[in-house]
Every structure is written in structure tokens, then in C-alpha cells.
Amino acid sequence: MTRPAYTEALSRSGVLSxxxxxxxxxxxxxxxxxxxxxxxxxxxxxxxxxxxFAAALWEAYRDLPGFAMWQWQGSDRPVVARFHCAGWLFELFGQARPVAEQLGWRHFAIERRLLSLGGEPLRAAVMARRYAGAKTEPAFAQVLGLTGDPYAMLLTLEGLDDDALNARIGA
Incomplete structure (x- = not known):
């Protein structure tokens, strides 16, 4: 059985509302x-x-398959929950800082920007690394020739303008 598109799963989960x-x-x-x-x-x-946040997650999703929730240690102690819905695993991450400042969002934003500039050739190269077993950030780092911690290195690209990013993609 094939799972529905992620947008359909989002709709069925009601998570955004x-x-x-x-x-x-x-x-x-x-x-x-x-x-x-x-x-x-x-x-x-x-x-x-x-x-x-934990109470809202518990109320909304505790009865779904695979529901689990925990709180990380650390300065702002984010809450994480996961569950299965509509053939997908959902992972929800709640942190005290606004979403735009969260590392996960910052990684997503630079990856989206890189893909908009690099188009299908970049997407295909990243997917080849993903199919070979790499996680997303390491796959981008490999394709872009970034050395060191791939999560930290991707964030160094945030402040670059499109010309500098295109040069990195072309290299």
C-alpha cells in the first residue's frame, strides 16, 4: 500500500489547525x-x-499509533512527540524560541533556497546521496563540497547572496 502525499497526511492529522x-x-x-x-x-x-505544548499534544494525539513524547535536557528543554497518521510518521518539535530562529527551520530554509537556485540538477545530486544512505544535511554538504560538521557548515551559507550560493552550487 502506498502512502498518500504528505499534504494529504497533514490534512488528515489536523496538526496545523x-x-x-x-x-x-x-x-x-x-x-x-x-x-x-x-x-x-x-x-x-x-x-x-x-x-x-505537551498537554496539547497529549490531548490531540495520545491515541494514535506509536505516540511517544519526551522532553530534551538543556537550556530551553524542547518537547518532542511522534506518532503515525495516514501512513506517515510525524515528529513534532516544540521549543521556546520562535520557529524562524530554530536550527531545524534554519536548515530547512537554506536547503529550500539552495534547491530554488540549483534546480533539478542539485535535487538529483542530493537525492543520489540520500539513496546511498546520507541524511539530508550531510547529503547537501557532500554535494556542495562542505567539510566539517555538515549541520554547522550549512548554516554558514545563510548570509551568502544568490551569486555566492550559485558559485558554491556550481563548484
């Missing part, structure tokens, strides 16, 4: 067109009150 108070944003590989058959749907949320 149920969590509207937490400014949910869809990130990750499906909206980039880089998903594999086992990719999940990532939802990033602004959750200044982790208890309220």
Missing part, C-alpha cells in the same frame, strides 16, 4: 521534494510554555 496556537511550520524533506519512502513529516512549533 490543532496546534495553531504554537505557530506550527512544516519542515524536513517532504516539502523539499527530498523524501524517501521512510521519511517523516517534521512540524516545528514555538512553545514558550512546554507544559501547555
Amino acid at each position: 490543532r496546534l495553531a496556537a504554537f505557530d506550527p511550520h512544516v519542515a524536513g524533506t517532504p516539502p523539499l521534494g527530498l523524501d524517501l519512502p521512510d521519511s517523516d513529516i517534521d512540524i516545528l512549533c514555538h512553545a514558550p510554555d512546554p507544559h501547555a
Whole structure:
């Protein structure tokens, strides 16, 4: 059985409306067109009150298959939950900082920008690395010739203008 498009799964889950108070944003590989058959749907949320976010997740999704929720250790202690819906694994991430400042969103934004500039050739090159087993950020780093920590290195591209990014893509 093939799973529906991620947009259909989003609609069936109701996650964007149920969590509207937490400014949910869809990130990750499906909206980039880089998903594999086992990719999940990532939802990033602004959750200044982790208890309220956890309560909303519990109320909305506790009965779905595979539901699990935990809170990371660290300065802002993000809350993470996952569950299955409409053939997809959903992973929800709620952090006290606004979504635009979260590392996951920043990675997504630079990857989206790179793909808009590099087009199908860049997408195909990244997908070849993904099919070979690389996670998304390492796949981009490999294709772009970035050395070191791929997650940190991708963020160094954020401030570059389109000409500099096109030069990096062309290299």
C-alpha cells in the first residue's frame, strides 16, 4: 500500500489547525521534494510554555499509533512527540524560541533556497546521496563540497547572496 502525499497526511492529522496556537511550520524533506519512502513529516512549533505544548499534544494525539513524547535536557528543554497518521510518521518539535530562529527551520530554509537556485540538477545530486544512505544535511554538504560538521557548515551559507550560493552550487 502506498502512502498518500504528505499534504494529504497533514490534512488528515489536523496538526496545523490543532496546534495553531504554537505557530506550527512544516519542515524536513517532504516539502523539499527530498523524501524517501521512510521519511517523516517534521512540524516545528514555538512553545514558550512546554507544559501547555505537551498537554496539547497529549490531548490531540495520545491515541494514535506509536505516540511517544519526551522532553530534551538543556537550556530551553524542547518537547518532542511522534506518532503515525495516514501512513506517515510525524515528529513534532516544540521549543521556546520562535520557529524562524530554530536550527531545524534554519536548515530547512537554506536547503529550500539552495534547491530554488540549483534546480533539478542539485535535487538529483542530493537525492543520489540520500539513496546511498546520507541524511539530508550531510547529503547537501557532500554535494556542495562542505567539510566539517555538515549541520554547522550549512548554516554558514545563510548570509551568502544568490551569486555566492550559485558559485558554491556550481563548484
